[in-house]
Amino acid sequence: MKLDGKVPTGELSEKWTQYRGTMNLVAPNNKRRLEVIVVGSGLAGASAAATLGELGYKVKCFTFHDSPRRAHSIAAQGGINAAKNYQNDGDSVYRLFYDTIKGGDYRSREANVHRLAEASRTIIDQAVAQGVPFAREYGGLLANRSFGGVQVSRTFYARGQTGQQLLIGAYQSLSRQISMGNVTMYNRHEMLDVVKIDGKARGIITRNLVTGAIDRHSAHAVVLGTGGYGNVFYLSTNAMNSNVTAAWRATKRGALMANPCFTQIHPTCIPVSGEYQSKLTLMSESLRNDGRVWVPGKKDDVKAIREGRLKATDIAEEDRDYYLERRYPAFGNLVPRDVASRAAKVACDEGHGVNATGLAVYLDFASAIMRYGKSEAHSKGMVNPSEDEIKLLGEKVVEAKYGNLFEMYAKITGEDPYKSPMMIYPAVHYTMGGLWVDYNLETNIPGLFAVGEANFSDHGANRLGASALMQGLADGYFVIPYTIGQFLSNEIRTPIIDDQQPEFEAAEKAVKDRLAQFINIKGKQSVESFHRRLGKIMWEYCGMSRNEEGLNKARKMIQELRAEFYSDVFVPGELNEYNPELEKAGRVADFLELGELMVVDALDRQESCGGHFREEYRTPEGEAMRNDKDFTYVSAWEWTDTTADPTLHKEELEFENVELKTRSYK
């Protein structure tokens, strides 16, 4: 299969403008007759559904949640990037484009990323107009802060709840379209298959999660905004119900899954505390502005800490290893996420981890507290303040900056991070891989589109902080409403899609059979237990660091686990009722296939780039070593029959504007 990214010709900075100005349009009278299905109501899905509704299309929007406001976009903390240059610090569309390409370790498509940087500016305007209460300066203008891996202040934020506020903004726009009758909302409906007719996506099959009813929904085009697949690792910062099912069902119908092994491990999360643990909680990247990461240098101290004989504060300054500052003096604690995560793993693998499990490092605010305290004491004119007085003043400053995060940490761990350093460890956070899409965000199945984290397009092998919100909203508000016209303009003569066609019937039957299969296995082990075991395999062999031997082993283990699942899983309850275990069974079954594909992809990519670190490919100092000669391509996998090997299709990446360099943060 020849993959055509459909990147328009012309100068990079002119491509999108020119393309938009010349693309096919659908007249208002025709829009009214064209139906579009949007699956997912997070930032990408809700913004797409609302905007398509405003344009006059007949939209049907689906979510498995009880309300579109619950999607996991809501949990994003830090902020959203935009090349506004309000700070006059030299930011520009090109700089945001360049930072994103470089941050992604040169594995994304130039034209898509440039368009994202262009759209970033209008997103902020749109959100402000919707009433999103962004942080402001005293003069009433919008405030900005900095994020990792960049040298300008371009991040807009709403305290530590930026995702919540942006999602509520999109939800409100969607609600307005629902009230006007332009969008029909289907809450508590899970998509379980996509229906293809004459090669085009023409509908979906859903399960009503309250009644268990299996329904057919037809449309002229289908848009998936169904998020990422980080929960394949069982433990992640994703919400409990986040899953890959919609995207994976599309894959089983022939859509290509691109770069599935590119997963982002976020360096600052609260460590795992026990076997029962169900999810991990992120501590915002912004903490690394003031927190210093360290582990004890001496093994005796490590032992004493683990046994509770010593506390972090007992360790003398000269016996601490501030390993990020030591290894990366230029960026120190603010190296990008992939680099910081790997360094924490190295420290723990060498036996320096500081909690009982040996899998935690310190994030210490003591020096920031003293620094801020001294400055406060000075500005208050205090003469010879005591250390306690300085500390108290410093704690107030830190509280003003990070209060809600410190509170959250204290709630979860029961420890006071003002008095002793936080303990953190990396955790799965985001997936850069996803459905392969061209410049129009259309998959290789005509009429099937993917937006937001569900597609692979913009972040390459590593996503920069505060870019996920930007991409979700750019896709939904400013890209898909235009590009879907390229497909729909050829459909104006197509009547309403009849859902009584044999393809719908076959898909519905397949869904029903599969659900019945889960219930009828009547084995002994819970769905949860399989998910947990899969997660352990993925984390051990396809997590922060991978090698050929481990990956081969993992592939076999996943195949065996999958076979065991289909012979021994126990799904309680019935088909035709509210049954969360049945929902979970379908999702875990899909993860059991996706997991194998991730391993296959990681095996194929014999280089280290971004979040994908192959132990065989590193410099003598242990840094990631890319191989641009052989691997400057997108891996798009075809895998409709899981009894055979997946087929790789390559889209070569062409860099016309950016020179490929080694990322160095030394």
Added chain:
Amino acid sequence: MKLNLKVWRQKGASTGGKFETYTVEANEHMSFLEMLDVLNEQLIAEQREPVSFEHDCREGICGTCSMVINGHPHGPMKGTTTCQLHMRHFNDGETITIEPFRSNSFPVIKDLVVDRAAFDRIIQSGGYISVNTGQAQDGNAIPIEKDLASEAFDAATCIGCGACVAACPNASAMLFTSAKVSHLNMMPQGEVEATQRVLNMINQMDSEGFGACSNITACEAECPKEISVKNIARVNREYFAAVLASEKNPSK
């Protein structure tokens, strides 16, 4: 720690329900929902049906989790959702009563799961600013006073969980509704539609069958995001002004 759980079990909206008692072994580092996960694993191992409860982000922001624990929506800790509540706040041997949010406007779907779609319909009646994509002016063209933006933000932190309704003896949705009206009406962008918004949203709230507000303020006490009842006072004032000033019937 060993715990006795009295859990509300109800097959569906139209059937009656009753309490069932279970014993579960937990530890103090678990969150409340992880303790329920343990219970469910235990039930599944015995081939019995697990307890249905809603949850998603487990970090206190999505508003999905929704149970009443020992008489308090989201349990005994101030400003904390059920998912952020940890077992260290309970004692070994304690009996814990777990019920769904109770209100006629939140019908039970199963066990601890209720239908809160009424909240969506209140938002659909006017909880938005009418601006299409692409119509916005530059973000900095509308300066907003820092303190005002901050106050609007406080109202906007509502997670739409419905604890306010469950806490209220009248099952009033005034805290939820007033938080959204306040967030939007306070900001200059929302001013144009302010009158119509407050009329439509209050009317929708009433037609959903939620009770009237009689200033008991249990809602504020139980709200996991500590939304202030000041919003109710503000919206009452706006509502009266809107009714008096406008001869128009609420319409879109």
